[in-house]
Amino acid sequence: MGQTFSASVKAQICAQKLHNCCGASLLYGMLLFGRRFSQTRIEITTESDETAALAVELCKRYLSLNAELQRHGKLKKRVVLAGEAAQLALEYYGSQQQRGRRINYAVFDNCQDYEELCSCYRAFLAGAFLICGSVAEPTRQYHMEFAVPFQKLAQSLARFLEEVGFAPKTMKRGEHNNLHVLYFKDNERVADLLTLMGANAASLELSQIAIEKNLRNKANRQTNSDTANLNRITTAAARQLNAIRKLEVTGKLSELSPALRAAAELRIVYPQESLTELVMLSGDVTRSSLYSRLKKLEEMV
DSSP states (O other): OOHOOOOHHHHHHHHHHOHHHHHHHHHHHHHHHEEESSSEEEEESSSSSSHHHHHHIIIIIIIIOEEEEEEEETTEEEEEEETTTHHHHHTTTTTOOOOTTTOOOOGGOOOOSSHHHHHHHHHHHHHHHHHHEEOOOOOOOEEEOEEEEEEHHHHHHHHHHHHHTTTEEEEEESSTTTTTEEEEEOOHHHHHHHHHOOOOOHHHHHHHHHHHHHHHHHHHHTTTOOHHHHHHHHHHHHHHHHHHHHHHHHHHHSSOOOOHHHHHHHHSSSSEEEOHHHHHHHHSSSSHHHHHHHHHHHTOO
8 A cells, every 4th residue: 555645745744854943843843742741741643654763863863862662553653751851851842831732932942033933933833744734635635634632732733823824724523522623625725835844745746636637627628638738737837836835935936036926926826827828818928938937936946
């Protein structure tokens, strides 16, 4: 049985290279959203080998603590910091007075500038996703969620997501409605969040699938559909949209020249159109110029 899309996303997040403060932020997200987070015991469970191994590695690197790696059932792994180790971890993150499992933002104080701050926020969110997040197979539906077992922590995460530009929808699940779920069902929101957390390949895959679905529906209504051309347009458009999203998330899009910003805005407004159709829609740029600008956007990331 092949790897699920959600497992692939987590593997990509675990494989990314992070600066020191960002790695500490990612670890904080993992620990905070685990099964337990107290002065006597911190515990996370996961089905992902990569996530479990990363948690152990980061505990050693940033906390100088040897976390216990245990089996939990047939598929899951459990990473545990117990006793004094748990207390030291909380003290490292300024959370020794943690109450009600609210997010403590002290971990980000190490950042010196805006770009690093943004990176730490992205890393923290990626850590939370590794432990309590999942994303559906995009061929079936567009759905990403964070399933949080504590109400106040869920409320804090919702506010955090809103602060970085992603207001989630919410629902409760479980036998006693004790699981608090924050979710997104729009393909562009899901793709943007994947990019934000560092799963760029997964974001590109989802974007391409979304475009293929839209174009396939359009092609079914057109008897003269050309499959080869459809694939070429889909792949190119997905690459361009992914590059534009990445530039937007990192704040670089607003710094581009007027010509490049105009090309980016044109592709965002018309995500499914071919280069020829974009030229016709713009009305004031040649095909070669627009191609060069879109190519430049891809090269910038």
